[in-house]
Every structure is written in structure tokens, then in C-alpha cells.
Amino acid sequence: MSNTPSVWQDISRKGLWQQNPGLVQLLGLCPVLAISNNVVNALALGLATTLVTALSSATVSSVRHWVPHDIRNPVFIMIIASLVTCVDLAMNAWLHELYLVLGIFIPLITTNCIVMARAEAFASRQPVREAAWDGTMMGLGLTGVLVALGALRELLGKGTLLAGADKLLGPAGQQLTLQLAGPDYQFLLMLLPPGAFLGLALLIAGKNVLDARARQRAAAAANLAPHAEASPAP
Amino acid sequence: MRKAATQARRSALTLAAFAATATLLLAGTWLATHQQVAANEAATRAALLAQALPAGSFDNNLAASAVPLPAAIAQQLAQRDAANIYLARQHGQLSGVVLEAAAPNGYGGRIELLVGIARNGTVQGVRVVSHRETPGLGDYIDLAVSPWARQFAGKPADSHWAVKKDGGDTDYVSGATISARAVSAAVARCSDYYRTAQARLLQGQP
Numbered sequence: 001m002s003n004t005p006s007v008w009q010d011i012s013r014k015g016l017w018q019q020n021p022g023l024v025q026l027l028g029l030c031p032v033l034a035i036s037n038n039v040v041n042a043l044a045l046g047l048a049t050t051l052v053t054a055l056s057s058a059t060v061s062s063v064r065h066w067v068p069h070d071i072r073n074p075v076f077i078m079i080i081a082s083l084v085t086c087v088d089l090a091m092n093a094w095l096h097e098l099y100l101v102l103g104i105f106i107p108l109i110t111t112n113c114i115v116m117a118r119a120e121a122f123a124s125r126q127p128v129r130e131a132a133w134d135g136t137m138m139g140l141g142l143t144g145v146l147v148a149l150g151a152l153r154e155l156l157g158k159g160t161l162l163a164g165a166d167k168l169l170g171p172a173g174q175q176l177t178l179q180l181a182g183p184d185y186q187f188l189l190m191l192l193p194p195g196a197f198l199g200l201a202l203l204i205a206g207k208n209v210l211d212a213r214a215r216q217r218a219a220a221a222a223n224l225a226p227h228a229e230a231s232p233a234p
Numbered sequence: 235m236r237k238a239a240t241q242a243r244r245s246a247l248t249l250a251a252f253a254a255t256a257t258l259l260l261a262g263t264w265l266a267t268h269q270q271v272a273a274n275e276a277a278t279r280a281a282l283l284a285q286a287l288p289a290g291s292f293d294n295n296l297a298a299s300a301v302p303l304p305a306a307i308a309q310q311l312a313q314r315d316a317a318n319i320y321l322a323r324q325h326g327q328l329s330g331v332v333l334e335a336a337a338p339n340g341y342g343g344r345i346e347l348l349v350g351i352a353r354n355g356t357v358q359g360v361r362v363v364s365h366r367e368t369p370g371l372g373d374y375i376d377l378a379v380s381p382w383a384r385q386f387a388g389k390p391a392d393s394h395w396a397v398k399k400d401g402g403d404t405d406y407v408s409g410a411t412i413s414a415r416a417v418s419a420a421v422a423r424c425s426d427y428y429r430t431a432q433a434r435l436l437q438g439q440p
Contacts, residue, residue: 034369035369037369037370037371038370041369041370063252066248067248067252068241068244068245068248070245071245071248071249074249075248075249075252078252078253078256079252079256081256082256082259082260085260085263086259086260086263089263089264089267089271090263090267092267092271092274093266093267093270093271093274094267094270096274096278100278100378105369164379186407186408186409188408188409191370191371191409192371192409
């Protein structure tokens, strides 16, 4: 922890890949399964969650010295619920179009375990800036998974990509929508919850394959040295 | 014993302090946003109301033309005790009505609707005000999601309102028939009501 730049890199690497909330910690599955049936909803909810995770981690970290250990959970829940409500009200007032689309899901961010998990596991023990960075990176890691799963399900389920982008970006977004199959194409399984489970399983498997390949390459690079992973520990 | 009591008191006071701060924060945010939120909701409602009838088919202020429906009819169309009918006028003559209706039997519960009917009884526009249909599946009834609701525009009063699966004319999305069926049935009830009440409505009496 003495080498400052590597702390930030380490936090980013953990949030985006090594401890990715969606693929490794498997936290926050409720929104991952419910919202990931198209890219636009997934992206919007991912960014809203990132905002809340960053804000709540920073807040929790800045009050960590005043919170007695045995009542930390109620305090953290209160902080998170208040922040989510503020974001909900602010979006309703100033981003009304988007709020009409995402309205039901914003309050659900409170119940997303990843926000609480980062408050408990990281923010309550680390300085404010590190905590805010950790919250942002964990949020972006979840956003990445949501968008990948959303793209997979939208593509296989409806044959489109970025349908409804105008809700997020204004009228210009309409041109971003890609229609890759006939307008009547539909594969219902991918749009319904089972599609989310199957898609998530594929993404986790894909990450494990990439990790295994990276380990193999690392082992090959250290070629003549004895295989640390293969040999049983004494 | 004494130590535990002191600690408990300290915890309680800390928790109360955090609760008070959170309350202040929420109250502040609400005060800063509630006028904007109310204005947004009124604007959304007014926009939906104006879309229920073709632009240019009325020259009065539709939102201000609300007349309460009799309780029995409100119960029949909207399944609640109070619902409004908006009377659209052109040069002082009734040119159409917009009914506050509801479908109680959506997949996720009530679907609140505005149904616009022209003077001659043809349905002009159906707009979903609020619903809890499955996002990404049953929410196609909402014009913000898909153009499905436009198919009702211009349908005469004697249409076959049922969905195609049940032998009617209304399109639906397979796997989410319940949403389309609920909305079609609500539109049919509004159309029937207008047919029976037309003579009275022309006098401005719902």
C-alpha cells in the first residue's frame, strides 16, 4: 500500500476484473437478471448504480470514525437508502424522460447487495478517495457485465442492439439502433429470466477460460521453473 | 453492567444523529425537487391527454374540461369510485371525449389508460398512463416502448376488440397476450359506454 499509483491500479483491476461484482462475487444478481434484456436499460441502470456506489462508499468512508462497530450496518443502510432516494428524486425532477423508463428500478438499487458489500468490506476501512474510487470501479465492473449480458440477450432474443437508445440520448439515439434480424424475429427464452441465467453462466465461463489461459501463459513464461500450481503443496 | 449501558446509550445517540441527518438531507432534496416533479407529472399527463385525440380536432383546454363520471360508470370503466371524462369541443360543439379508464387485469395489476373517442364513436387514441407489466415483455402497450397502442386509432365502435388469438382484430406480442387482452377489453368497455351515452354526452351530460 506504500506505492500510491499501484493502489489505484489495484483497486481498478479488482473492481473491473479480478473481483468483478457480477462475474466473481455474484452480488447484485436481482438487477442483473431483471434489467439485462436490452443494452439501453442495462447501461442506464449500471450507471445509476455506479453513481450510488461511489457516493455511498465516499460517505461511509468519511463517517467511519464516528460509527461504533456494533451499529455500523443500520447506519450504512440508512446512508445508502437516503442516497438512493435523493438520486431517485433528482432523476424524477431533472431527467424525467429517463426516470419514466427506469423509475421502478432506481429504488431497487437500495437492495443491491454490492452497494452494502463495498460499504462493509472496503469503505468502512479505507480513506475517502480510495473508497470512492473502489465504489466507482465496482459499479463500472457491474455496468460492464450488465451491458454485455444485455447485448447478448437483446441480440439473441430480439435481433436488435441498442433499441430505445433515444430514451437515453435524445432523438439522435434512434439512429444507433441496429436491426440485425427480421422485425418478427423473437427468441422468448433469452428475454425471460432463464435467458439471464444462461447468459450469465456463459459470461462466467468465458471469464474463467480467459483467466485459465492467462495462468497457463504465465506458467509457460516461467517455463523451466517447477509448476507452482501443478505440484501439490508440501 | 454500567459499561454496557453507557455503550448502548452511545450507540443509540449515534444512530439518532445519523437518522436526523438523513431526514434533513431527504427533506432538503424533496423541497428542492417537489415542484419540478409535480410540474413534470402534470406535463406528462397533459401531453398524454392531448395525444388521445387528434391535434386540431378540439380548440378548448382539454385538461380543464374534466367532468366527473357518475360513480356507477366510473366503477365500470375505471374500477374506482371517481374518474373523469374530458369533453373536447370545437367551435363550442362536442367533438370528442377522453375517458379515464383502467384495465384491472393486466399481468402486473392495474393498467391506467386514457381512451380518446371522436364524436362519431371511432376510437382515436389509447395511451397508457401507468402500468406494472413486465419490463421488456409486457410493457409494449406503452407508447414510450413500442407503437402497439397506435393500432386503435380510427377503429370504429363496432370493431372486434378481442386480440387475434381470441378471434378479434387486435395485435399482440406472443408470450405477453395478457397485457394486450386487458387493454383491448378496457377500450371495448369505453367504446360501449360512449355508444350508450352519446345522446347525453352531446348535451354535456356524462
